[in-house]
Amino acid sequence: MNTQTPAAVHVDRLMTMRFLPMLFSHDYVRAEHNVFLYASRFLTSYDGCEWSFVALENGGGFMQPGGDKWHFSNPDNGAEVSLSAEAAGIVITSMVLNHRSWFYDRHDEPELCEHYCERFRQLTGFISAHPEYSAIYRALN
Incomplete structure (x- = not known):
């Protein structure tokens, strides 16, 4: 079992145009919108901000x-946790990736489902x- 943490690197300005298609495939416009919607639903006092890509x-x-x-x-699972910006981004992105994979599984698009x-x-x-x-898993479960 690999216990080493994969490196996380903030994407520079030159790579930002490639990041969203890499992360969300050709569905990146809808998926990015989902990230903002989930943030407004689950992050208290979120009203928009600049996002970075990792x-x-x-x-x-x-x-x-x-x-x-x-x-x-999250009133659905009772989670109330304080998170760093990085952990909040991980939680929100995880939720969107999971949601989009289920969506495409149910809509017979196996390539996008597997990508997500x-x-x-x-x-x-x-x-x-x-x-x-611990806080990330609490938020996601």
Whole structure:
């Protein structure tokens, strides 16, 4: 079992145009919109902000909201956790990847479904060694 955390690198301005299609495939416009919708639903006091992109060494990545700390609240699972901006971005991106994979599984688009499943697996591999993994898993479960 690999216990080493994959490297996370903030994407520079030259790579931002390639990041969203890499993360979300040709569905990137809808998926990015989902990220913003999920943030407004689950991040207390979110009203828009600049997001940065983080690429993982294992080929995955996530979007990260600006700011330092965010309060995540999910009445569906009772989660109330304080997260760093990085952890908040991981949680929101994970939720979107999961949602989009189910959507495409049910709409007979196996290539997109598999793409989202792979990105979700890559991100959960990163979560397992993250310093805030307990809070991240609490938010996601």
